[in-house]
Amino acid sequence: MSRNAQADLFIGLMSGTSLDGVDAVLARFPADGEPMEVLTHRHAPFAPALRDELLALTAPNGNDELHRAALAANAVSRSYADLVAQVLETAARSPKEVAALGAHGQTVRHRPGEFDGTGYTTQLLNGALLAEQTGIATVCDLRSRDIAAGGQGAPLVPAFHRAQFGQAGRDIAVLNIGGISNVSLLAADGSTLGFDCGPGNCLMDLWVHEHQGARYDADGAWAATGTVLPALLADMLAEPYFAMPPPRSTGRDLFNKPWLSRYLPAGAQPQDVQATLLELTARSIFDSLPTGTIELLVCGGGALNGALMRRLQALLPGAAVTSTTQRGLPVDQVEAAAFAWLAMRFMRGLAGNLAAVTGAAGPRMLGALYPV
Incomplete structure (x- = not known):
């Protein structure tokens, strides 16, 4: 010691x-x-x-x-x-x-x-x-x-999320959006579950760097100029990882450039692909949350992506989607x-x-x- x-x-x-x-x-x-x-x-x-x-x-x-x-x-x-x-x-x-x-x-x-x-x-x-x-x-x-x-x-952070953000008698979901997104489900009865949802920023960062030379899509501004490609989104969401039950964890071993290249349609506009990757991140998160989620605290770099945060709020119209900054710990x-x-x-x-x-x-x- x-x-x-x-x-x-x-x-x-x-x-x-x-x-x-x-x-x-x-x-x-x-x-x-x-x-x-x-x-x-x-x-x-x-x-x-x-x-x-x-x-x-x-x-x-x-x-x-x-x-x-x-x-x-x-x-x-x-x-x-x-x-x-x-x-x-x-x-x-x-x-x-x-x-x-x-x-x-x-x-x-x-x-x-x-x-x-x-x-x-x-x-x-x-x-x-x-x-x-x-x-x-x-x-x-x-x-x-x-x-x-x-x-x-992995993930290891749910135990800390419980200690830091958990409240007796209140269901709270804590979402970290880094390269990979992971969620902690802090139940009102004191139990805790958590797992990796899927890609967070990693695919969006890869694509914007390849086409814009930027390290990341600031505030999701480039994605916001594109249109989601439904067929591409459906193909990517068919990835078997998304259907796996917890416990589960993932990383760049799976969600990387070769994975993305398998699905890309010929002639797709880069900004439309970016919009679809943002939607993939949002949808894989939404699909990981229990029905009736009423409070989602978001941290990590993805919490600074305004377009992504707005999309999460749109997918969860009855929930309060806020950042951990508002609960005393900056994202x-x-x-x-x-x-x-x-x-x-x-x-x-x-x-x-x-x-x-x-x-x-x-x-x-x-x-x-x-x-x-």
Whole structure:
């Protein structure tokens, strides 16, 4: 355990499937169970060369992948460490004041339950290097234990969503729209379910980059100029993943350029494809929600896509579709805060997963520790 295992300050570091960079938060988790407080948040984009390398490593290519992945893991770790230094400087805190940091790493493969019955998940990170560079106990490899216990290893955020947003006697759905979208269903009776809906921003980002050179479709403005192609939408929604019952999780292993290319009709206008991809994201989310959903809290980069948010509201006319910002936690801080929370759970000897969500054999402490 850390020399400071009972302290209440934790750092969370997250880089998601959107590959847009790293988010970091410094958060206080009082040992007496009082609500979490985010003290500082910072974001830093990946250097373009690193982003390109990480994107290339999300698909098998046979070009010395082990060597490239090891060096990319080092580069991701240095990016994390640089952001930790910025967070501590902004908060006027020293590394010795932080009990631990929870670091997700960059997912490049996610294949739970496949091949040998166990499968695997791979997040590029060098936890030892991160602990050395930050001087803070590092909790990482946060998904593997759940997979070893027969689970999906994802999503992990529903347990945090329950702790942060759950209300007794009230049904709430919390939706994270990153590269992949995932939903947490916080039932009024205290039970929690959650799973990956399907593509969030990943296909829209891929298409707008290919045709407009932009990293993302700001506010969904380009999609708003197009018209949904019904046949293309129907073909994509026929993807077997969408019909799978939970527990389920997915990633760029499935929703990627080759997947999209299988469905594209000849001669389609690029803006119409973009509009259809936005509709695919919205529909796969809508189809994942229980009938009668009355409150949907949205976080992640997709919460900043006005066209997507308006479409979700149109699909859910009787629901309040709002962002987590309106509930006290800005949309770009939620996932990093979740990994600070997971580090806190590990350091206090508490389970981090929900077996009802991931399908694991039971509650498990998640992560591996690199102490200082």
